[in-house]
Amino acid sequence: MEILVCVKRVPDTAENEFELNSEGNDLDRDDLVYSVNEWDNYAVEEAIQIVDNVGGSVTVVTVGDDESEEVLRREMAMGANNGILLSDDAFEGSDGKGIATILKAEVEKGKYDLILTGAQADEGAGQVGGMLAAMLDLPYASLVNKIEVDGDSTIKVGREIEGGNQEMNEIDLPCVLSIQTGINEPRYVGIRGIRKVAQVEIPVKSASDLGIDASNVGEAGAKTKRVDYFVPDLGEGAEMLEGSTDEIIAQLIERIKSKGGLA
């Protein structure tokens, strides 16, 4: 099976405390730690496991700048066979539809049976996979937490739905799936693994390479635009307990008792 996985370089929510810049309209990006979007690691792991079972190859693709190459290499160190970087100044400021438009152009240059994305990324919209599928007229399933490859023309997928339940579907190939965390256990990538793929060439494709009209993507094509960032006031609701740990604990126990949490 030929599998394409769309990945993204994002600020790592586990490693950063987010603050605004001095103008108060963007994140202070100077010291941000970036990594692969967490969901994407599960998508790449799933793709590798499928190919291990039934054969084929895994290609990872991203839309981004030069620094995004590192996330492609990391996923190739996991076991993806190929990487493709889609990069052009004209792509900057793209909304979800813009990103899907760029990815669609690349998808049409290959022949993929399965296209995977993470269920969501840093913006929390969960939009690119569904848009890409609709543009390609392919069937789509989101929040996938199980894939059973049991035929050449269809597969079975489980979607995570409310209450911890799972919705099982049969879906025709080729298709687009967005992958939920927890579907597998993504393998660990060490320094050695990264070194092994350090010299592998990663093609970089521009808008003209992809035959994309620049007015349809980037800032120019975006209908949905972020105006600014802001941080809601800290401790809006919570009464913050301060002092020594012993003092805090004494105050806390009193409050928990009054709420019926301790006899």
Added chain:
Amino acid sequence: MAKIYAYVTHADGVADDVAMEYIEAAKKIDSSASVTAVVTGSGADLDKVAQSITSLYSEVIKVDNEALAYPNAEVVRKALCNILDASAIVLAPHNTFGMDLCPGLSIKLDSAFAADAVDFEGVDGTSLKLVRQELGGAVSTHVTCDISAGAVITIRPGAFAPTEGGSAGGTVVDKSGDAGDLTSKRRFLEVVEAEVGDVDITKSDVLVSIGRGIEEEDNIEIAQELAEAMGAVVSCSRPIVDAKWLEKSRQVGTSGQTVKPKVYMAMGISGSFQHMGGIKGNPYIVAVNKNPKAPIFQVADVGIVEDILEFMPALTEAIKEM
């Protein structure tokens, strides 16, 4: 004046709570907008839902078809494309169904798309301003959305005040005949119910709930000791289940269990809306997190900035000495 469609999800003949929340959301988009509810489904359950929301909406469009009996987003999308006026604003919930349906729907309607709106700040010309969050709720953003050719927008369940009762006295319009071809390349098979675990976290008055801050599987014992001292049960957030450190039945959140304790001890939990969505009944929420900017402090009743790996053992000792 904008035309707004509100897609009302439902189960077992009862409209989801979001049906009441759209009214407030639509008002914040454009107070003069006309809002039409759209329900799809099959048979008596659908009729019941459509009738029940005529108190909230002056017009309720229903689409009845056996292919829509289970809400397969791919099939629903096909029906909606044949029924909706593409230049309108379409609202849907930002949940596992809305996420499945809406991005693709916006492409097929050639509309703008915005996800997970938590507030609207009105329309200026053809530009709708809304508020959403990024980075797991760590930061909020203002977003503008060009609605000149229509828009599909998902709203966060619970973010808009519900309209109770209502006296719209609306009518149900049957558009089943317009649904068109509903065959799909994705076919619903069955719902597999969540496995029942060894402990029922929904029955406990006090939950000691752990998140990423627990850092390692071996540290779960520290939470278990605190829970024992409090006569509580250990629950957790999603990353703990993804890491396979606790079973799924211990997970609190929209994709896990819904709990109604008296006291909820959020230990090293950042507080994403998916997690908080599983906590009902307005419990007393205690948040301990070493990151002073963790979103959990916005919603907790009492907050403590400490490392849970040091704080929990100290609290356990103090409780044992009581």
